[in-house]
Amino acid sequence: MRESYSPKQFQIPWPYTGAIFGPEEEEVVSRMIRDAATKRRPLDRRSPEIVEFENQFATYIGAEYGVALSSGGTALEVATRILGIGPGDEVLISALTFKATVLPIVLAGAIPVPIDIEYQTLNLDLDSLESRITAKTKAIYVVDYAGLPLDPEPLLRISREHGIPIVEDAAHALGAAHGNVKCGAWADLSCFSFQSQKNMSTLGEGGLLTTNSRQHADRARAVRNYDHDVQAGGNYRLSAVQCAVGIEQLKRLDTVNAQRRAIGRRMSAELRKIPGFVTPYEPEGVTHCYHMYPCRLDGSVFSTVRDTVRKRLWDEYSVGTSFQYEPWYEFPVIRSAMGEFQPCSVMDRVARELFGLPIFPGYSDDEVGYVIWSVKEVLASL
Ligand SMILES: Cc1ncc(COP(=O)(O)O)c(C=O)c1O
Structure with a gap:
């Protein structure tokens, strides 16, 4: 490394893209467009790339199930809905996070409660967390800020002792791990983002929810696809082309x-x-x-x-x-x-x-x- 440079010798604007793309992604997108044009291949939710990406991602994380969604924000919305969070409920949320973690709670009519962070880690302070639990606490939303993984063990203890589920906002933590436990492998529901700035991206937008609960995974799949049996769903799907790109991105x-x-x-x-x-x-x-x-x-x-x-x-x-x-x-x-x-x-x-x-x-x-x-x-x- 050089010792000295001159001002403006390099231009380093804020990096609005965080992933690396290459010929593999280009090839997969071109192939799918070619097949749609020449073989009338559908590109909708029946495409095999979606399940393939979900399975590969869940396996990589070490979670039982993966559900691909249109963004990290929709993953948090879906998690909030399937936990049945509603008016009068309190949800404890790390004080340092993007508003996407909090807005689904507001949309649900529930009460977001900020939990202070530790100065050193910038992640949630466990003592503050425990002291804020009340009879109204319906869930705890935690964040692996900047990609520094939380320690799952004390959080799981608190969750078990109080019977309160944990949602992990792992938008920053793709591939990060505490010991050999990856972010996304341990919480009740974990939400990832593949938005452009993230460490991998499904063409600029995208998200995925991981869980070890079959019931949660089934509910998430229903909600993303216009559920009308249990609760009103919507279209929160990630496209097949984006999932195909996700498969290549995961390799990198x-x-x-x-x-x-x-x-x-x-x-x-x-x-x-x-x-x-x-x-x-x-x-x-x-x-x-x-x-x-x-x-x-x-x-x-x-x-x-x-x-x-x-x-x-x-x-x-x-x-x-x-x-x-x-x-x-x-x-x-x-x-x-x-x-x-x-x-x-x-x-x-x-x-x-x-x-x-x-x-x-x-x-x-x-x-x-x-x-x-x-x-x-x-x-x-x-
Ligand atoms: C911590 C955090 N949570 C959630 C999100 C929302 O993800 P998306 O942009 O994919 O909706 C982001 C960032 O974009 C984020 O940084």
Whole structure:
């Protein structure tokens, strides 16, 4: 790696694509279009690629069942519906997540309750979780933020002891694992997204729900296909062409994740030398998939400079960053569905300090070196 670069030597905008595509995906899409044109081959829900993708994905994760859906958001909606969450129910949700985890609860007329996070992991704080359980608690929604897997064991204990199901929002955690347990293998229902920025993508949009419950899988399949027997369903299907692409993407996932991990670790090795710069936590025994690279500027060292740093990285160095996510409990539509809630002081602090550096498996050594160098330059000149 070079020691020095010049400003704007590279353009590193925020990576709105996170997956790697190649000739295999191109070939499979072309073949399906050719077959539709020349053999009148249907491309709808009867196509074998859908079940094939579901089975391959579930096997890869180590879950019994997979149900392909049109997005990560619809997977969360379907999970919420099949758990029968409704008016008056409380659902405990990690304070740091995308609004897609929370809006299905609001849509169902239930009450979202934010649970504070740990400063180090940015994942749910277990003590806060247990203290918020009430007689009205209907479910717990957890998130493997940025691709750092949750430890299933204490969560399963809490779930068993209180008789409350867990929905895992694993949108960030494709292929991530705690020990040898992959995200998506242990919760009552786990929701994945294949949206464009994710570590694998089914042509820009897509989702999938995994579960070990036959009953849940059957319900999810019914709800995605206009169920009218048990509850009103809709069309939440993922197309056969997208599933065929998913099969190819799954073959690449471990390689893509290894590339992301190598980049993430290299950035951390350099950036953690800067006092007050907090890099993503990656404990022993955990396979982080670095969907994102969330870092923080410790307020006691840097005080209120996060937005200045982000702006200067973009204006002076063409390095795009993100802020994922603002506290969801401050959004008006969600807030109006909530009752009184305990403050989330760690999340409030993280919201002032957090930003994401760009990470993409296709970056060259120099592009990664340039991002590191740019961050050092900006922080040294504050
Ligand atoms: C944590 C989280 N949950 C859910 C979603 C929703 O997924 P989708 O965009 O596929 O609806 C996303 C992102 O897109 C996400 O980051």
